[in-house]
Amino acid sequence: MPKPSHIAPQATPPDNPEETVSDKPTYAIGELAEMFEVTPRTIRFYEQEGLLAPERRGQRRIYHDKDRVRLKLTLRGKRLGFTLAEIREVVELYDTMPDGNARQLHRILEILAEKRADMEQRKEDIRLMQNELDDVETRCRAALEGLAP
Template sequence: MTTDKKEQQTYTIGELAKEFDITPRSIRFYEEQDLINPTRTGMNRIYNNKDRVRLKLILRGKRLGFSLAEAKNLFELYDSNPDSAMQLETMLSMTEQKRAVLLQQLEDIQMLMGELDEVEARCREELAELKRGHKE
């Protein structure tokens, strides 16, 4: 972590990769997608705190199942008006949609688990019958 004349913290790609346990290639990919925008000094990328925060939000969003396009949309809303209620309303809408999808997936998984339980029970019963038949 380095500081410049304005006392704003800056980071190298290696520092961010280590901090967030991701590869430098992943960080470069997020840059290619215009999600973060480091400055350049020669061939070196210099990331500021805004880039670091955005990287943290991208990774959190991915864990929650949000796409990079959804993250980019939120960043654009924030950039156009940092205090916008529209950004919060959009985020609420996105979380409601994500929650609905996850609840449906949970119901589907519970149904499949029940079906697996039934198949397993039938297999065990048939196997027990076969073993009893061989003993006779």
């Protein structure tokens, strides 16, 4: 359990509902970094690239669950080989959507279709690569048999 803050005892009912005891969790940059096994530098860089926009408390960055999810999506995108620019393109869809006009919404559907096709291509590449791996393994085991019969 974390030690109680030095400001105001727990028992006092909070005048600000945002500061309730069982509030949504927040994270410092270091916590988030450790959580995802990246460096704080990486997280700041993603912010600079428009992928994150954490709250500021004084000069410190405060990350909420919303930001944590965004970071997770970003890292997943990276594993899929997307550039940060491409990832931002998708991430911004979330922001654009609520108040997007019809033209923007149709544009989003276009991008989605592209990404979908991309995913299918990747799945095919994976399938072929797995075949390659199977092939190499088979021949490798055969070579081992040949060595020690």
